[in-house]
Amino acid sequence: MVISNKFYESQVINGKEKIINYIPLQYQETEQDVRVACLKYGGKYDSKANQLASLLSSSVSLELEEMIEYTNSVMYIFPKSAEKRLTWEDTLQTAKLTISEKVGWQFGSPPHVLLAGSTKSGKTVMIENLVAQYLHLGSEIRLLDPKKGELSWVVGKKLEDRLGYKVVYNSPFQIAGALREAVEEMNRRFQVMADNPDTYISKGKVLSWADVKGNYPLVIVLDEGIAFKTEAETTKEGKQAYQEAMSNLGSLLVKSRQASIEVIVGLQRASSDFIPTYMRQNFGTALLLGSTTADSDSCRMMFSSQDIDYKTCDIGIGYIQIDGVIPNPKYVEVPFKSDELDFEKYFDKACDFYWSMRNNDGLSD
Structure with a gap:
């Protein structure tokens, strides 16, 4: 050579x-x-x-x-040998958030996931799998879905039936309200932590909210952010709701880690039209799927490193970068959802884990 x-x-x-x-x-x-x-x-x-x-x-x-x-x-x-591709079932066998055999991270280390991919990239399927994984950790879930798609009607309805609280938010005003409530919950948690230093400080270290027995994470999933913006901007009131929502989203990205609140944002393209640069820098995990990897602008927006020879990828395949874990974008095949998978039973199992965590009153090792 x-x-x-x-x-x-x-x-x-x-x-x-x-x-x-x-x-x-x-x-x-x-x-x-x-x-x-x-x-x-x-x-x-x-x-x-x-x-x-x-x-x-x-x-x-x-x-x-x-x-x-x-x-x-x-x-x-x-x-020398290809990494074995995981299945959806495999991802409910570990306490880590898992993308592949060699790629995963602990909750909060780092926080927040930015997931981008065009139509037929596997983006929504990956979001659904991450929702199940967060349920496995006992997390409360909020699904913000302005397109009212599969995430709402299949996953969201299932979770509302099993978990007993409102999970799905569709309209711009509902989405803005959910983000406002998340910020209020973050601030409430911070106040509880400040009022109870003996509980939330251990060996000179400030614990995260979910480190304390009886506390659980909260995960906010916003899919198709551009659709949210497009619908909101059709009215004056909608524009105001959108501005409030983006302000609260920014607060969560910057401040919510200690409160054990995480955000997943799904986009067809990581454009500054929805996610400004300062926000993108606060996502600890960036995952780009599908043929979008052939778009140099999308790669530049998603990843800090541009010196990668990005391949054009197929459905469910792409590149991932994780702060403190994978410093440079790494080729990855995300968990495979087989045609034989019983979707209802799979999410029943994830919800069973959720209730088991709650009944056992603490995160499992």
Whole structure:
């Protein structure tokens, strides 16, 4: 690769060609993977260090799993065997929020999920699966669905029947009200925590709301944010409701982690038309699915790293970045929902976990 792409400089000395400068690479192979590090010494080839994904992948005949940038090097990791794709059923077997065998995170570490993908990307299916996973942790759920789609009529109706409280919010005024109530609940929790320092401070550390027995997370899901904006802006009152809602959404993104309140926002495209830059920076997890990965603007809006050779992806496949867990966008296949899955029974099981958590009065290990 170095020779064929002329990543070196040479001179003819005494009639012989001598290499005087080259791109420095280190190679390591284990039973699990192949790792190639491109070292940076402040030289001519430093700018190439994070641009070698496709070339290295072709050279080792393996798919790139992850690229990690360090101060003095860039590490490329190529697994020798493909990661097993999880099913929806698998995701109710763990206390982590799980996307794949190797990709997951603990509740609140980090908070908030931004999920984007065009029609037929698998975005809504992934949101439904995340709802089940949050139920598994005992979380209260609010579904804000301005398009009144499957999330409302299939998942939402099921949850309202099983959980016994209002879950679905459709109109701009209902959505604005749900976000207002979430901010009020956040502030209430903060006040309870401030009034009870002996309970919420342990070993010099301030606990999160759900760290204390008897307390549970609250998860707000807003799908199709652009549809919310479009409908709200048809009237003066709707515009006011939208402005209030966006202000409250911003407050939740910035402040709600300690109160164990999380937000999931689903969009067809991570456009600043709905999510301003300052808001996008407060989503700990960003997941882009489907053919949208071919859109460089969408990738730029979703991810902080632009030095990735993004592939055009199929349904349920894309890239994910998680603060503190996966620093650079990583190719991922999200949990698979089979045609044989009994949807009703699956969400019954998730609701059973919810009630089991409540009856046992605390988060399970």
